[in-house]
Amino acid sequence: MFLSHLECTSCGLRHEWSHLQNLCTSCHKPLFAIVDLAKAGRALTREVLPTREKSLWRYRELLPLPSDAETVSLGEGGTPLLGATRFGSELGLSNLWIKDESQNPTQSFKARGMAVAVSMAKYLGATKLAVPSAGNAGGALAAYAARAGLEAHIFMPRDTPHANIIECRELGARVALVDGLITDCGVEISRRKAAEGWFDMSTLKEPYRVEGKKTLGYELAEQFDWQLPDVILYPTGGGTGLIGMWKAFDEIEALGWIGKKRPRMFSVQATGCAPVVRAFENGDSTAAEFPEANTGVDRQRARG
Ligand SMILES: Cc1ncc(COP(=O)(O)O)c(C=O)c1O
Numbered sequence: 001m002f003l004s005h006l007e008c009t010s011c012g013l014r015h016e017w018s019h020l021q022n023l024c025t026s027c028h029k030p031l032f033a034i035v036d037l038a039k040a041g042r043a044l045t046r047e048v049l050p051t052r053e054k055s056l057w058r059y060r061e062l063l064p065l066p067s068d069a070e071t072v073s074l075g076e077g078g079t080p081l082l083g084a085t086r087f088g089s090e091l092g093l094s095n096l097w098i099k100d101e102s103q104n105p106t107q108s109f110k111a112r113g114m115a116v117a118v119s120m121a122k123y124l125g126a127t128k129l130a131v132p133s134a135g136n137a138g139g140a141l142a143a144y145a146a147r148a149g150l151e152a153h154i155f156m157p158r159d160t161p162h163a164n165i166i167e168c169r170e171l172g173a174r175v176a177l178v179d180g181l182i183t184d185c186g187v188e189i190s191r192r193k194a195a196e197g198w199f200d201m202s203t204l205k206e207p208y209r210v211e212g213k214k215t216l217g218y219e220l221a222e223q224f225d226w227q228l229p230d231v232i233l234y235p236t237g238g239g240t241g242l243i244g245m246w247k248a249f250d251e252i253e254a255l256g257w258i259g260k261k262r263p264r265m266f267s268v269q270a271t272g273c274a275p276v277v278r279a280f281e282n283g284d285s286t287a288a289e290f291p292e293a294n295t296g297v298d299r300q301r302a303r304g
């Protein structure tokens with residue numbers, strides 16, 4: 001077992017991993033899982049990785065799940081890196097690659113986070129999992145909860161594309177449609193979770209979705225033969241994937257698998273909902289809520 005403890009990303013307060021945790025109990029900021037990298041590095045070398053299964057579980061020693069814990073898996077991770085030669089030359093880029101995350105279970109990289117977070121939630125005794133979602137996170141939670149034999153309670157804005165709502169319901173989740181934005185869905189979960197016995201799986205409000213998402217960073221490093229690309233463009237929602245990749249790069253540098261060089265990370269967001277881009281442009285250290293968010297993505301889908 002290589003997970004040492006949980007640590008507040010803001011005030012540094014140490015928390016035990018051995019019971020279910022959401023935010024820091026002191027300052028209410030997100031918690032990070034701290035892996036004992038010296039110990040993990042003695043158990044796992046990068047040469048061993050290609051001999052293991054093509055999934056995010058090949059990095060098992062760097063993931064928070066205790067060795068005796070059962071993984072809740074649907075075959076996530078290990079997605080291909082596709083050379084985009086023609087698209088690249090249209091853009092004047094000679095070395096453009098696309099990490100095809102649509103090949104994950106439930107067709108998005110949300111599967112990575114949910115595989116690890118649902119595994120941990122189950123191991124630590126949660127039985128009812130709740131999440132706010134405007135699409136893919138809900139579908140992923142529904143699938144992993146079904147796989148784990150746990151209840152999923154999903155709160156979605158009423159204008160969520162129909163396909164995502166159907167996906168969650170067909171996978172056995174209870175779906176509530178909320179008149180409002182995803183933030184209103186989150187508020188509804190916070191208000192009811194204690195009485196309902198739900199564990200809140202909101203992104204960055206529990207410590208393990210980011211652990212699943214960090215495997216994107218491990219995979220990129222491995223697939224690029226331990227030379228990170230110059231630039232990563234990341235389609236961003238809350239930003240957990242970016243945070244996860246950055247954490248992954250720090251961890252594998254500590255393991256001696258890569259050097260100090262880091263890619264320039266670009267957060268790409270729809271103009272109508274760009275909290276991370278706006279925070280970056282303003283030089284803020286945290287992203288504030290984006291009121292009246294409206295991307296028009298669902299309208300385009302309805303037309304398309
Ligand atoms: C397919 C896909 N990619 C990327 C993201 C961004 O997720 P996050 O920024 O929370 O890591 C989302 C959801 O928000 C998504 O559904």
Ligand SMILES: [Zn+2]
Pocket residue numbers: 008009010011012013024025026027028029
């Ligand atoms: Zn704190």
